[in-house]
Amino acid sequence: MPALTIKGVQIDDTFAEAFGMRATALIITADTARWARQAAVTMTGMATSVIGCGCEAGIDRELNSRQTPDGRPGIRVLLFAVSTAELQKQVQTRVGQCVLTSPGSACYSGLEGEESLRLGDGLRYFGDGWQISKRVGPKHFWRIPVMDGEFVCEASAGLTKKAVGGGNLIIIGRTAQTTRAAAEAAAAAIAKVPDVIAPFPGGIVRSGSKVGSKYKGVPASTNDAYCPTLRGVVKTALEADAAAVLEIVIDGLTSDAVASAMRAGIAALVKLGPKRGAMRISAGNYGGKLGPHHYHLRRLLP
């Protein structure tokens, strides 16, 4: 495919293909920033892909005590799933197992959505009859007695159906080290963009997948076209001097947020340059027939 080059980094004239998702945002607070982060990290663990995890989740940003409902340090997390029912199940399970259990934690809705998910309304039963409902103006929350006091949890959380999952950048480098440095720079830039997450470890995925497999019942398998060790035996997408490929997958509450994140990622990769970072930037798609959201790299240049 034809490409253009900016500051020595080749950018393919292709696009990332993404899908509509259901999403919610939650604010987790605690007595200290450390424990707010601990609860957030735990509840967004094992949430890299809807294929195997049920949802994709991650930390959107840290909030200071002036930005949270209860005046304590907090973290805003985003959760994405393919259906409202699955998202509801994941929210209930993850908050119940990972936030409710974390010392001093509280959980609030972080999104004014067109619809809502049950949050405290489902978790209240843990109170075994001692839970207390409180409503002040439009706000409704539950107080659930726990061993360090009370778990405060808003009754419901906003849900958006305008979320997008699967925005991506494929980063190709001449060595494993420079490729990783490039991916780290892009992930760091994307982390600063509001309303998006990069759900894979550190925001980076090294095992990009293609749809299907030679094996029956396996929905996804390794993206052999981007595996450098298979360059000679499959129809490869890599040039002769490419040694490693990493991918960044982006989920956002809106399509604009995903585009902003991809733009920030590309800008960081270009800034780093081909010697210290990526030699080429590409994106994954399915020919444009599956996902309604297309992010053309040439429209996202710095």
Place this chain on the structure above:
Amino acid sequence: MTRLTLALRQRPSQRLDLSPLVPHLLAGKSAREIERIELQTTRRRVAVGEVFRLRMGDAEQICIEGSCERLDYVGREMTGGELLVDGDVGIQAGRLLSGGRLAIRGNAGPWAASGMKSGLLQILGAAGDRLGGPLPGEMSGMRGGIVVVRGDAGERAGDRMRRGTIIIEGHGGPYPGSRMIAGTLIVLRSAGALPGFLLKRGTIVLGGGCDALSPTFVDCGVHQLLANRYMAAMIEPYSRPAAKLMRRPLRRLAGDMAVLGKGEIFVENTTEA
């Protein structure tokens, strides 16, 4: 926006029913139509034009000037907008209020905010007995919204309250929060005897203690609960002293054990209430 103003000409010779004078009922009406609205509570007919001097404006904001305690049912079943009252009002001000803001710059009679569902009621003076309480035969009192009384309140404030928040910045009368089903009642200064009498659920916060506490409340210790801090943030726009009280460590007393016992009274951090 120019507000619609109703200035009382003189103290009325009979008690008046002001329930027709709420924003949603006056919207779209001409001055002539408004002046013909009947307000009497006896057999002698009294129209708005006879007792009020009307200055037309947008009915979304109504101001009643020179009000007195003979004006009953002010803001009854109001659904939105603003109703500002300069002076005292009679019984059942803000009864069944379901939206908007009713502000009374004076004292309110008994059963203010009775059965209130949502919205905001502010009373700058004192409130009479049974603030937010049900009328005889009704199962529950206030069902939502926020009531702020800058002065004192009479007996049984929050009686049979089901939801919502009442803040009394002055003293509370006897039996505050009696038979409460849920909701929050905050009394900043001292309250009368037996707060939370037959309290099922709900929260009563007493900033100045009370004359006598029922032995059917049990001590759960002193706590500085996050829920109270969260409540404090939400009520701060309505009452800063109440928010300040809620942020303090408070002693939690659970009860009333004579009934369901899932309510609570918070008092200052002393061994005696």
